[in-house]
Amino acid sequence: MWAISSRAPDLAVPRAVRRPSRRIGLLIDIAVAVVVVGMLGLMIIEPGLEAGPFHVMFLAVAIAYGYRIWPPVPTVAATTAFTLLAGWLMVMQAAEGHLPKAELAEIPLMPMVLLVMIWHVRRRVAAIEEMQLMAGRQLEAVQREREFVRDTSHAIRTPVTIARGHLELVAAQDLDEEVRSDLSVAMLQLERMTALSNRLLAVARLDSGGALSEQPTNLSSLVRELASNWSAQEDRDWQVDCEPTGWIPADPEWIELALDALIENALNFTPVGGEISLGCRRSADRCVVEVADSGPGIEPEDLPHVFERFWHRPPPNGRTGTGLGLAMARSAALAHGGRLSARNGPNGGALFELELPAN
Incomplete structure (x- = not known):
């Protein structure tokens, strides 16, 4: 029993990592900047309520990062900058007794949580892009294989047809038994080659789609x-x-x-x-x-x-x-x-x- 796989394995191609357009990306950047600046201003004008705006800043950055993946260096630099500024405000308010000192634990904790999330997002994006690259190479290989099968089936037909025609002319002549036996073997092998060519072409047609007439x-x-x-x-x-x-x-x-x-x-x-x-x-x-x-x-x-x-x-x-x-x-x-x-x-x-x- 012979078998040749009839179809390339189904490849699950991951969806492309969708990045917003330049205009949408700029709007996201502006929105995040507005939220961060607004929360810093609120921390200044509302002493003792720094913890809420501090959390909102990091929440805004985390939500935006789901749509807008910034480069690592600007992301870390911006996070460090507003963390230091907001942290300084919280330390000053705690020193004056307007903010419980227990809230100061949030200063290192929130940026650490944000940076860990950013690290995981970037790892996931890198993994998806690598999968897309691998899937693309596999699909290209499958396409080349299908083209090879189709071209090979066509290439086999012409020499086989010519050879059969000449052998049929020879078979029409008066031949001794041994030569006719050898001729039969040759004709049998050519029949196999013809069947191989036809089935190669059939597999290629089915794999490429659109071959059915239901x-x-x-x-x-x-x-x-x-x-x-x-x-x-x-x-x-x-x-x-x-x-x-x-x-x-x-x-x-x-x-x-x-x-x-x-x-x-x-x-x-x-x-x-x-x-x-x-x-x-x-x-x-x-x-x-x-x-x-x-x-x-x-x-x-x-x-x-x-x-x-x-x-x-x-x-x-x-x-x-x-x-x-x-x-x-x-x-x-x-x-x-x-x-x-x-x-x-x-x-x-x-x-x-x-x-x-x-x-």
């Missing part, structure tokens, strides 16, 4: 039709159990490609005479298609890696696939807002469940 689709009819096509291979025992699912919004072409990939995978891992089961059912808001086989199943240590990029376990039966079938199927499921999961069934074989939204 329309009302009768999922149970689609599954029964696919089962009828695949069951022409009579060396396996095919079981089909489809409940009516009604019509759901889906792109039938992509769902068919996804189910073909799942059935092909089951066929590769099911021995001759084994059983392959297809089923579908509908709950309130989901439709589920199951593809099960009677093969060896998936080893417990392999289950977490089934959909990982370039993960590989050769099938015991049939030829090795392109390695993109399960990836494409998972991409199709995710593009529809559904999911594709893998586990071992009750009879030991592999069981893939394709879930699609029913509404």
Whole structure:
């Protein structure tokens, strides 16, 4: 079983640290300055009430700092300046008996609390900016990877098409058995290259978005039709159990490609005479298609890696696939807002469940 991750991991990009415009920033600066000067004036004209205005000054700076992150040096300098001035006023009033001396403990305490808050805010801002930088690099890498996959799929097609054309011309000639056998091997490998190119392009299209053309689709009819096509291979025992699912919004072409990939995978891992089961059912808001086989199943240590990029376990039966079938199927499921999961069934074989939204 081969699998290439069908989609880049979802990246949680933090929101940008919003900074106010220059005009708004200037208004905040003026407002803070007005509050600080006003509170200092109040402390001068109202002896004995210095504690209240002193607290209001620091509260105003703390609130403003949530919107306006000043540079460290001006912030510390301004805080030190109005702390010393306000502290001097409080000490003078305490010396004259207008202010309880216990209030003087607020002079070092309030600026310390403010500076600790400022330190934590700056650390958080730095962490967010670093996360944004890392997320940006990851998104760029994902975009480059998608472009590479798309360009590679196109680049493979041309030489493969040319090579097939020449080999078909050779095959039309009178050849001995050994040469014709070698030619068959070459044609088989070119078919694999063509399938690889097609699936690479399919994954790239699904990852880039906008590849779906949703329309009302009768999922149970689609599954029964696919089962009828695949069951022409009579060396396996095919079981089909489809409940009516009604019509759901889906792109039938992509769902068919996804189910073909799942059935092909089951066929590769099911021995001759084994059983392959297809089923579908509908709950309130989901439709589920199951593809099960009677093969060896998936080893417990392999289950977490089934959909990982370039993960590989050769099938015991049939030829090795392109390695993109399960990836494409998972991409199709995710593009529809559904999911594709893998586990071992009750009879030991592999069981893939394709879930699609029913509404």
